[in-house]
Amino acid sequence: MGWSLPEPRPADPVLGDAASIAALGAALHRAAADVRHALDDLPPERLAVRRDRGRLAVLHARAVPVHESMDRTGARLTEHASELADAIGLARRLVDRASEAGLHVDGPTVSRRQGVHGLADPQREAGREETLRRLQRVLDAILMDLDTERRALRGALTSEHARVRRR
């Protein structure tokens, strides 16, 4: 009995889950607001014992930069989720257009489909080649923009990490 393995599914040009990034951004915002409200309800002067007031003041001093950082990072991740969703949407449309033109997108590469597809037509082949180059340029631009955005996000996260690091 003859059998063959199916062709492996091509890799998506843009990986990532924008919804999960947005959810983390929202969770950071929500947690920051909860912590801020809980701190606002408890100014140090409410405590009767001076030593406890001092300890609470230290707690405030440590907690405030943390919830401020969570707020900033939440906003930054929400922004990144939007950029990622845009990139995924653009890449999907590009994959559709490539497929209509008889091309194939696997990861960051647009290529011709392997095998024989109809009769040889030099004019049509030239048009397909031009479409391939154009779509590859567009895909390169999408990926480069996303890479720039990811670098900026990593820079922001590194700075925020230093601000909340436990001492």
Add this chain to the structure above:
Amino acid sequence: MTSVTEQTDRNRPTGGVAAAAPAACTAADAAPDAPSPAAALRTLAVVLERASADLLAMVPFAGEHHTGHEIHRYVDEVSGTLRSLSADADDLHRAVLLAQHRTGQEH
């Protein structure tokens, strides 16, 4: 996990431990509906602990290794810091309860 409301209710002046010694509270506690300092500290500890757990439960997928690593590193750090702050708030809560208890015994 005990909810914030449950934790707060436990320390309300109507029947919690904090109610045993109202003498330790300052004038600011006279504000209507304001939780006692001990209750507010317990709430703070629970809010911090819950925030830490909520963030750790998130599973973001950045789609790129370095970015994913940075996100997880930040979340781990924030979560650990929140947990540490929660432990401090809880310690302080116990100290305040103890002070209230002692003050109550003196009177």
